[in-house]
Amino acid sequence: MQCQHSDTSMDFIKSLCGEFQKHNQIDPAYYEKYDVKRGLRNADGTGVMAGVTQIGNVLGYYVQDGERNPMEGRLIYRGIDVNDLVDGFMSEDRFGFEETAYLLLFGALPTREQLALFKGALSAHQALPNMFTEDMILKAPSADVMNKLARAVLALYSYDDAPEDRSLESELRKAIALTARVPTIAAHAFAAKRHYYDQESLYLHRPQEGLSVAENFLWSVRHDNQFTQEEAKLLDLCLVLHAEHGGGNNSAFACRVLSSSGTDIYSAIxxxxxxLKGPRHGGANKKVMEMFGYIEEGVWDWKDEEEIRAFLGKLLTREAGDGSGLIYGMGHAIYTLSDPRAVLLKKFARNLAASKGMLDEFQLYEAVERLTPEVFHGVKGESKVVCANVDLYSGLVYKMMGIPQELYTPLFAVARMVGWCAHRIEEVCNPGNKIIRPAYKAVAPLRPFIPLDQRG
Structure with a gap:
């Protein structure tokens, strides 16, 4: 199924790489000279203000006298602190993702009747269009579930009777359908990947009425459909914590950029x-697990903090790991003292680790979280405050639940779908919004056109 390239063609492309590098180097000094906000960030690391939103807020520091000051992290959905949201549904022993999805889409907590109707709407849209799995997933499987997920969402355009209708009613209908269908797409894409690339048997399960999103996902991806309520409740928590993270995160901003052009929801999503597929964004949870593979192999005694500290230093100096010089799962663009998502996941992960006989591994993660800041300061000589982010513990939680690594980032997408849709609708339904079009400073000098026969 792979394209074949001749040796001559590949040699030509290699020669073009050198030609490209000769003409496409940008002097780093230009960024300072023209006050370019690299990554749309100010010099102090704060984000460039690009818009306003009522959907989510991420707090990790406060500014006083022009300086950033660290604070405990807060994640706020539609004005409600995520800790209060989680405490609310967990204290009543309920699943919370559907309630969270309603809050993010509509802006207020649902009544009991509204929540029941919303769950019914999600359930009614869980099944994929007729022959969709056969035509769009099985006939063109992908080794990467995120790639298949993106293509499948784009393909849903062809199954929509009014894909270009951008009325509020139409956008909300599509948002509910996408939130309901993406877990099924992810499960079927994973089944196809395992069948066609890993030579395993093909199991395709239909979503079941009456189950929560978390329960249905576990039902769909497991051959025997078996899961415990503890697993489902913990996965539900993961979905709630990943559902939204403000309009400035890379994937939400990408959605808003495309939406601002007037394109359809399927293209934007x-x-x-x-x-989200990128390792600097949602793909980071897989990099955390890869890194801990190196740590568990390279550290003889997991309880020896000096040995752990020494190995973390090797990661930072590129002597160990993937050579990136990064300690994945540590540090965040906004959070300083703590990431509230990591704090919550860690609390529940401890109990799961104890029940799974994995406390030693859990304590190794805790040691990495505890020791990284001082190792970072020692190696880098910087005073930046570094905390664990959600990726440090989310991968471990999935591992303890027996969820394969190929599904870590797709699960992130399943959760974030409703956040993206909320940002999409806010972007297209606010009449004052304009197409997003930042400026780039052109630094190439003007030069004349040279006739073909006169070029060296």
């Missing part, structure tokens, strides 16, 4: 999925 597939772009967000492509963004």
């Amino acid at each position: 597939s772009a967000a999925i492509g963004s």
